[in-house]
Amino acid sequence: MEAPPVTMMPVTGGTINMMEYLLQGSVLDQSLESLLHRLRGLCDNMEPETFLDHEMVFLLKGQQASPFVLRARRSMDKTGMPWHLRYLGQPEIGDKNRHALVRNCVDIATSENLTDFLVEMGFRMDHEFVAKGHVFRKGIMKIVVYKIFRILMPGNTESIEPLSLSYLVELSVVAPAGQDMVSDDMRNFAEQLKPLVHLEKIDPKRLM
């Protein structure tokens, strides 16, 4: 766990100390429809929604070896929604008893001048992308199926091109720390999506 450079106090208690449980997978474009169909059947009876988000990743390089990363995200298709600032901690793979990747997470809704504020604070934008896809919900579980688009000209979200021929599938739950039980529910849900998509805990460190 890296310590945030801004405050050296550990974040504990309240709604701050939340953990994100995550399972990831991916599907090719041609099998997207069948996956969405399955998800519509499995998830809560809400109107399926699409989203179009623009995400910017900011870095703050301090004395530490690894930079401090913040993600700023805004909705491009829905107006009047606040920006979303997110801090994600180091993912923990854990043992076999835990069926999902776990990482510390802090979610904050902000106003739209967030980027200016971050730049003022000394953050530097590392990269940005556009995510476009579908979002589902089942209880406290959130399922997002989206494609990542590369932004060709920095700052211009109109000119984009897809990064790959596949969609990223994420099953996530944000819960207070220590509630590993939710990972069982996630595992069960992931089982129901097989063989359309295999959701696994993917260690980003191994991919690097």
Place this chain on the structure above:
Amino acid sequence: MSGVSAVRISIESACEKQVQEVGLDGSETYLQPLSMSQNLARLAQRIDFSQGSGSEEDEPGPGGRDWTSPGDAEDEEGLVKFQPSLWPWDSVRNSLRSALTETCVLYDVLGILKDKKFMTLDPVVQDPPPPKQNPQFLQLISKKKSLAGAAQILLKGAERLSKSVAENQENKRQRDFNSELLRLRQHWKLRKVGDKILGDLSYRSAGSLFPHHGTFEVIKNTDIDLDKKIPEDYCPLDVQIPSDLEGSAYIKVSIQKQAPDIGDLGTVNLFKRPLPKSKPGAPHWQTKLEAAQNVLLCKEIFAQLSREAVQIKSQIPHIVVKNQIISQPFPGLQLSISLCHSSNDKKSQKSASDRQSPEDHLYVLEHNLHQLIREFHKQTLSSTVMPHPASAPFGHKRMKLAGPQAFDKNDINSLQSNEGLLEKIIKQAKHIFLRRRTAQTIDSLASCIEDPQIQAHWSNINDVYESSVKVLITSQGYEQICKSIQLQLNIGVEQIRVVHRDGRVITLSHQEQELQDFLLSQMSQHQVHAVQQLAKVMGWHVLSFSNHVGLGPVESIGNASAITVASPNGDYAISVRNGPESGSKVLVELPRSQCKDLPKSDVLQDGKWNHLRGPFKEVQWNKMEGRNFVYKMELLMAALTPCY
């Protein structure tokens, strides 16, 4: 002749004769060689037993034949023909002789037999009878056998048929079960757990947060007794609902004027309500499930109400006792909401009928409660929208905006405060009660006061918290000219707003006396207004007019109003004072000239002073002709108007 031979034949062993006869027959090939004993018998016949020697040559060949076969009868006939001529008893003699022979032979044979050395007696071969009887017997047997065989085949076939029919029925029933299951699946949520099929009765998918699991089990009802008649309402699929959801339930809302005995609390009884008849064509499980779901919903409503009743702090605390919630919307008034659940046991049904009568039901509120809980469901379902951007956590949109838009405490409070079910229903009950009481007040006034007539026009379409009524005060026969008082009463939850025709707004509280007093004062004002209108029509002049007279006796309700009108030529004047309590008082002012009893003043000698107005005289109003005040006034005005 034949008789003779017949006698012979009968004595001769039947076997020998028959054999030869058979042999001649041809069809029977049977010709048995003579057995030893027969041979011996024959030989013994040949041995001369008779004394007559002459017969020895004749007899050996034909003699044997003679005994044995009637075929050689001709020889004998010859003999017979010949003998009678000799001696009439000859035939008898011959017969006796041959009988003797036979007997002797028999005797010898028996003698030989007795030794058992040379001869034994064997049972006569039984073959001959079978060939004769067998065909028939066999035929019978074979027929019987083949019949039995055929019967067996038929039986087997029948058995197989019945088996297949039964199987068919079983299959059909299975198919029926599956099709019923399919129909069930179209209406209800089902899932398979182990080897059971469980269904979901709850409103959870519709947004309910009621913790009752609300599951029912689907039972296959196919193994019924085939022999028994299948009942008409047989259904291969049955459902088992939780025992606490059985029976029927409803929410009862009522408003009572007086507080009941404390002992009666929580003992709201059911009156029996017949179970809803199943719709034609609908399977019986559908009605069963719907009833159970209704019970579940009623329980949820009541649970929600009682939770709120405990949580909400009001001036007079709400009381929750057993299956009843009691609240006091207005002083002296009691709103009771109770959950009536009749399971099918006798006890609850018995106590049901006698005490409660269905009159004090407020069906509108009961219906609204159902509507409110559904709105509540919808709210919980739709309050959590999908997050945008997609990485954001779930939650209310407004709550998320609270930070970036720097909401203050009031804003945040307004986000969270939402009125509960109980508060809403109490408000509705208040409104209903207020409306009802207003109607009663207006009606009672209209019925007991005849003169100014009061009309109420209720609007048909109301809000749950507001309704309006238009009140017109008129005089019979003068509706066209007396339209001064038109009131619009807006009945709210706590108070009644009265809007005058001229735009004045008066707010009355929920006390019925206020409304009554107000209407009484309006009615009294109406009379004076009517006089004013009438004066215009009759050509009289209004000298003065006041809605609120400051003089005279003080009225307990409102103020008296007064008007003075003068006749067209100015000779007469009529003054009317009308108070809500004191009633009307009509005075007529006569010209001085018409007053005989006026003391002659020394000062006013001149004749012109006769045109001065004289004193007022009160009219004995109740002795006036006319059916109502305005009519009387019209008559009075007409009488005081001189005809030119």
